[in-house]
Amino acid sequence: MTDTLNGLYEVIQDRRTHPQEGSYTCYLFEKGTDKILKKCGEECSEVIIAAKNGQNEQTAEEICDLLYHLLVLMVDQNLPLEQVEQILEARRQKIGNLKQFHQSDHNS
Secondary structure, eight states, X not given: OHHHHHHHHHHHHXXXXXXXXXXXXXXXXXXXXXXXXXXXXXXXXXXXXXHHTTOHHXXXXXXXXXXXXXXXXXXXXXXOXXXXXXXXXXXXXXXXXXXXXXXXXXXX
């Protein structure tokens, strides 16, 4: 999956640097951060609804849409994919306190 995300991230970076007419990615960059954020919110809602309805195939597709829009946001914000990967890796290795986890879960 990492290779796929890296490849997609690179394509998105290239679209920002070398805009192509008719590219949806270029359209998002042209419209700006507010549009990108709006799309992230919309896709997140669609993931929630599909999952709530037990539509596994639709949920997977909506997760892909959300990941794509999050990658566009990352490029827009000059946030390297490696930074997110490092944070995820650190979290994967951390043995947390279940009580603290549940408390933070209630606070969000």
